Amino acid sequence: MEKKIEKNGSEVVITFTTSGDEWKAAQTKEFNKLSAKLKVPGFRPGHVPANIAAQRINPAEVLHEALFALVNKEYAKTIQDEKLTVIAEPKLNVTKIDANELECTVTVALPPVVTLGEYKGIHIEKKPVEVTEQDVETEINKQLNNHATLLVKEDAASLNDTVIIDFKGYIDDIPFDGGEAKGYELKLGSNAFIPGFEDQLIGIKADEEREITVTFPTNYVENLAGKEAKFVVKCHEVKQTSLPTLGDEFVKELELENIETVDQYKEKVKADLLAKKQKDADNTRLNEIIEKIIDNATVEIAPSLLEDEAKAQIDNMKKQVESNGLKFEDYLKINNIDNEKLLADKKIEAEHNIKGMLVIEEVCRKENIVVDSKALNDKYEELAKMYNMKVEDVRKALEPNQNEVLKNLRNEMFTKFVLANNE
Structure with a gap:
């Protein structure tokens, strides 16, 4: 032969x-x-x-x-x-x-063959962060909305009101699967339903029944895509959102340590937002440095390996979609996803993920970044102190997932190395 x-x-x-x-x-x-x-x-x-x-x-x-x-x-x-x-x-x-x-x-x-490029001395500028009064106001409004209540409204429903409805859908006067519900709570303007449905309920009152007509999007599930449907809707209640008043009483109800007044609350919100923005900025800068390290390296990966990985990702995606009761073909159609483009995109994603993993492993190998018994014990002691537990109890609790612990600890050590060796 x-x-x-x-x-x-x-x-x-x-x-x-x-x-x-x-x-x-x-x-x-x-x-x-x-x-x-x-x-x-x-x-x-x-x-x-x-x-x-x-x-x-x-x-x-x-x-x-x-x-x-x-x-x-x-x-x-x-x-x-x-x-x-x-x-x-x-x-x-x-x-x-x-x-x-x-x-x-x-x-x-x-x-794969990994050849490292420059991975030390990379300069990524630290960007200053700030918190504006608008940021504070927006965050406080979120908290007020989180503590909002729904009150029954006698008047007709307006945008952002919530209606409690029964509905039943028909195509050519024949009911279709999935087109019926009772006691459904729908916020008008949430865009939870297909276009046109919520708009036609504005102005509805309690005990009123309406017929509305909508057209399903062309990229909807196959048996409904592009078809006109009639819905019979019965409204039971109309509710409007009632926000609490921002005052010292509201602040006290939050039970925040050493925070009792609106001014103190605003200062805390500002400090928390600043800390979060700084953490996000630091993480963004770290990721930019790591991406630069990866970009500077060359990695030869077999095309067949990338295709296998891409297909495995698509298989996992398919299982997840179908576990929610939706056919994968319908999911692709609803989201306007082409099979060939999906595979091409997943290959690019696989190449990026594999290259990143291999470059990090090569840097760790070259710089002797390894998790020894001392580093592992130090981590257990840190976690024990954090959660007020005995070190031995932490060790026993994490033993079934030790590989994940070692991986995370190695990544922490790699992160420290990157930050220490790049401006």
């Missing part, structure tokens, strides 16, 4: 070709194996005449078995002779196969 080996970065393509006596002999051998398994009335197993066996055995099956018998043997020998480290399932592509000739390729993914 002839073979040709072509190496391209972290991928090897092995081309196998055979013909003549070798290929004929392989087919004969596999034909005899299949013949020995035949059960034909009037003949003992293994004693079926060749002409009768030939009538019952699919020639394509003989070629298939002969292909794998020859290629598996030669592939294993090639991997051993060339001292190749294979990290994924090889990809077989048959380019020609018939009774006279076989030609195929086997694509093999090798470990």
